[in-house]
Amino acid sequence: MLATWSFSARGCNLAWPNLKFGGGALDAVCTVAREAEANSEVDSVGFGGFPDVIGRMSLDACVMLSPERCGSVCAVTRHLHVADLARLVMERTSHVMLVGEGADSFADALGMPQMELLSADARQAWERWRAGATSTRQTDQGVDSGKIFSQSSSLAPSLAPSPPSPIGEKHIPHDTVGVLAIDTHGVMAGACSTSGMPFKLAGRVGDSPIPGHGIYVDPEGGGAVATGIGEFIMGVSGSFLAVECMRRGSTPLDAVREVLQRIERRHKPLAHQQVGIIAVAPDGKWSAGALCPGFAVTIAEESGIRCIAPEFVLRQES
Ligand code: SD4
Numbered sequence: 001m002l003a004t005w006s007f008s009a010r011g012c013n014l015a016w017p018n019l020k021f022g023g024g025a026l027d028a029v030c031t032v033a034r035e036a037e038a039n040s041e042v043d044s045v046g047f048g049g050f051p052d053v054i055g056r057m058s059l060d061a062c063v064m065l066s067p068e069r070c071g072s073v074c075a076v077t078r079h080l081h082v083a084d085l086a087r088l089v090m091e092r093t094s095h096v097m098l099v100g101e102g103a104d105s106f107a108d109a110l111g112m113p114q115m116e117l118l119s120a121d122a123r124q125a126w127e128r129w130r131a132g133a134t135s136t137r138q139t140d141q142g143v144d145s146g147k148i149f150s151q152s153s154s155l156a157p158s159l160a161p162s163p164p165s166p167i168g169e170k171h172i173p174h175d176t177v178g179v180l181a182i183d184t185h186g187v188m189a190g191a192c193s194t195s196g197m198p199f200k201l202a203g204r205v206g207d208s209p210i211p212g213h214g215i216y217v218d219p220e221g222g223g224a225v226a227t228g229i230g231e232f233i234m235g236v237s238g239s240f241l242a243v244e245c246m247r248r249g250s251t252p253l254d255a256v257r258e259v260l261q262r263i264e265r266r267h268k269p270l271a272h273q274q275v276g277i278i279a280v281a282p283d284g285k286w287s288a289g290a291l292c293p294g295f296a297v298t299i300a301e302e303s304g305i306r307c308i309a310p311e312f313v314l315r316q317e318s
């Protein structure tokens with residue numbers, strides 16, 4: 001089992017024993033997503049995530065077993081466990097994606113509990129951000145929250161990336177939980193869950209809930225999940241591209257390198273703009289990469305669970 005960021009270690013610890021002794025891959029990836037969604041210290045997923053420009057939370061998620069078996073929800077505003085909800089879309093409907101009020105109503109119909117998704121800390125962060133945005137004469141209409149956030153951290157001092165941890169992880173508050181697992185029956189599953197870019201425009205949806213962009217799983221090629229600036233990932237169909245490379249014979253390392261080089265060439269990201277991607281081949285070989293230093297992955301395997309820096313970083317620190 002391979003997951004984005006070190007905060008996934010808690011979920012991997014919960015899911016691993018069951019996966020190791022015969023549990024299903026889909027159950028495992030949903031457990032990891034659920035743990036991050038419920039963890040208020042993770043400010044980019046579920047409760048504790050940062051809201052959009054008008055202070056409203058909206059969550060996106062996707063689960064995937066294969067091109068034929070996939071479920072997704074976008075812009076969910078009243079329910080926490082959106083990866084589970086995406087799974088229910090896959091298992092109980094003939095559709096792939098439900099959006100907004102329709103997704104929330106579907107959750108209501110299935111008896112999933114409603115809850116307030118905006119934590120007190122996230123509300124305070126949004127209020128601080130808004131005060132900064134207002135003082136620079138931005139309005140709630142037409143603000144490009146990604147640009148505001150990424151170009152001027154002085155607008156949101158508390159949101160500046162934290163210093164690197166011992167494994168080199170640098171937390172930037174827009175990190176998706178993404179996880180891939182292969183179970184003892186050889187089934188691969190993937191899941192991702194996010195509150196999206198902090199202070200995004202109302203209605204913005206990123207790569208995460210869209211099969212092929214934020215996540216892709218095909219037993220014939222492997223699986224990939226991306227994190228970081230969704231607009232870049234969507235522009236190159238990042239997860240599909242990684243799996244397609246592996247289907248055609250690339251190693252997971254070459255596949256993540258190809259995606260990141262394509263993003264670099266087409267989007268020309270600024271120095272600090274991050275995309276991370278994890279990839280697992282059908283035989284269990286895996287790799288991870290990022291545009292710039294600061295990404296980390298959690299790996300759970302026979303030898304234990306650990307958080308490590310990715311194998312490939314496109315732009316090493318000078
Ligand atoms: C997205 N990749 O919505 C997700 C999470 C995120 O910057 O916001 N990353 O774009």
